[in-house]
Amino acid sequence: MKKVKVATAWLDGCSGCHMSLLDMDAVIISLARKIDIVYGPLVDAQEFPEDVDITLVEGAVSSQEDLNRIQKIRQRTNLLIALGDCAVTGNVPAMRNSIPVNKLLQRIYVEGAQEGKTIPTLGVPPLLKHARPLREFVKVDLCLPGCPPPAKSIVGVITNLLEGKKPEANLTLKFG
Amino acid sequence: MSQKKLSIRIDGELISALEGQTILEAAKANGKYIPTLCALEGLTPVGACRICIVEVSGVGRLLPACTTPIQEGMSVITNSPKLTLYRRISVELLLVERNHVCAVCVSNGHCELQSMATALGISTVRFAYNYPKLPADLSHPRFVLDHNRCILCTRCVRVCAELEGAHVWNITSRGIHARVVSDLNQKWGESASCTNCGKCVQACPTGALAEKGRAVEEMVKKDDSIRSLAHRREVQA
Numbered sequence: 087m088k089k090v091k092v093a094t095a096w097l098d099g100c101s102g103c104h105m106s107l108l109d110m111d112a113v114i115i116s117l118a119r120k121i122d123i124v125y126g127p128l129v130d131a132q133e134f135p136e137d138v139d140i141t142l143v144e145g146a147v148s149s150q151e152d153l154n155r156i157q158k159i160r161q162r163t164n165l166l167i168a169l170g171d172c173a174v175t176g177n178v179p180a181m182r183n184s185i186p187v188n189k190l191l192q193r194i195y196v197e198g199a200q201e202g203k204t205i206p207t208l209g210v211p212p213l214l215k216h217a218r219p220l221r222e223f224v225k226v227d228l229c230l231p232g233c234p235p236p237a238k239s240i241v242g243v244i245t246n247l248l249e250g251k252k253p254e255a256n257l258t259l260k261f262g
Numbered sequence: 263m264s265q266k267k268l269s270i271r272i273d274g275e276l277i278s279a280l281e282g283q284t285i286l287e288a289a290k291a292n293g294k295y296i297p298t299l300c301a302l303e304g305l306t307p308v309g310a311c312r313i314c315i316v317e318v319s320g321v322g323r324l325l326p327a328c329t330t331p332i333q334e335g336m337s338v339i340t341n342s343p344k345l346t347l348y349r350r351i352s353v354e355l356l357l358v359e360r361n362h363v364c365a366v367c368v369s370n371g372h373c374e375l376q377s378m379a380t381a382l383g384i385s386t387v388r389f390a391y392n393y394p395k396l397p398a399d400l401s402h403p404r405f406v407l408d409h410n411r412c413i414l415c416t417r418c419v420r421v422c423a424e425l426e427g428a429h430v431w432n433i434t435s436r437g438i439h440a441r442v443v444s445d446l447n448q449k450w451g452e453s454a455s456c457t458n459c460g461k462c463v464q465a466c467p468t469g470a471l472a473e474k475g476r477a478v479e480e481m482v483k484k485d486d487s488i489r490s491l492a493h494r495r496e497v498q499a
Binding site: 168171174175176177178180181183184185216218219221222226228229230231233254259260261262 | 383387
């Protein structure tokens with residue numbers, strides 16, 4: 087049987103959703119017989135591959151780089167899942183949204199810094215005006231909120247999809 | 263003096279209820295569940311949240327069950343795909359209007375807005391988030407008011423006016439600019455009429471009003487004293 091190609095991605099989030107994904111413990115071994123994790127922070131691939139079946143995306147869209155990545159992911163993914171509150175609602179990254187970006191950077195990197203008081207520009211992507219959920223940029227096929235979503239819920243969604251069932255019907259919902 | 267009894271149908275079932283009761287009261291008295299958010303037992307209903315909307319046959323629009331009085335022969339539907347859709351939309355609008363960040367909220371896990379959202383099967387919202395810049399009032403020695411988490415249900419306004427008799431709280435401005443204010447838009451800590459009873463805090467369905475010093479998930483509201491006070495008042499009346 088051909089393995090299902092699954093990718094994960096980490097945008098503006100704390101990696102807690104990926105921790106929760108790993109928290110499925112031994113279940114990951116039985117899942118590994120049916121899926122290939124082809125991209126994400128947990129594997130080595132540098133470039134997001136073509137024709138991915140399922141991609142789980144953690145984090146809000148906060149920078150120009152996040153935006154480029156989510157657009158590429160969307161193009162190359164059949165089923166896109168927003169994983170966790172940041173991807174679904176904006177959550178903690180979006181708490182900066184009422185502060186203008188230049189004021190925010192000034193406060194943190196200049197006023198708040200002990201030394202090297204400069205706003206970094208090299209090697210960091212420029213921030214967008216707001217951190218916003220995935221759904222406001224690309225079509226999202228399924229939202230799994232939670233901070234983080236429990237490992238059981240993540241397993242439930244993946245298992246349902248592998249069995250050809252609609253995961254929406256069996257979704258355990260949780261915000262925060 | 264005995265109240266007149268009326269016959270109505272709720273979800274097809276014939277029930278008898280007292281004249282003057284609202285659809286919500288009649289439903290509750292007969293063990294029928296209608297979801298509510300701004301309603302609190304013992305306080306005057308205001309129909310602020312629109313979660314309790316029901317279909318009434320012969321009426322072309324949806325009516326809030328908490329403020330609509332029953333009429334003889336009325337036929338009420340409490341649950342349908344249409345009602346679920348509009349209830350969801352109402353909650354989604356509350357979620358996008360201000361900054362409801364469950365992960366960092368004192369009321370996470372004990373919030374009526376949060377539990378209503380999941381009960382209605384909301385996994386995401388269909389609208390763009392508003393992300394307004396809103397203040398928090400930390401001037402009171404024991405309590406906090408965070409406008410980011412307020413849904414304008416007016417439970418605080420009503421419990422203070424009707425049960426405590428102090429009427430500290432009110433709503434100022436209209437529409438998206440509406441805010442809960444204490445006294446004449448003064449800081450809560452400087453309010454001359456506040457008795458520091460904390461009923462508003464316990465009545466608040468979200469983390470908008472909370473006790474100071476609570477960390478994330480630590481604010482569990484206790485509204486049983488409000489309920490018993492309201493009950494005693496009803497018995498006296």
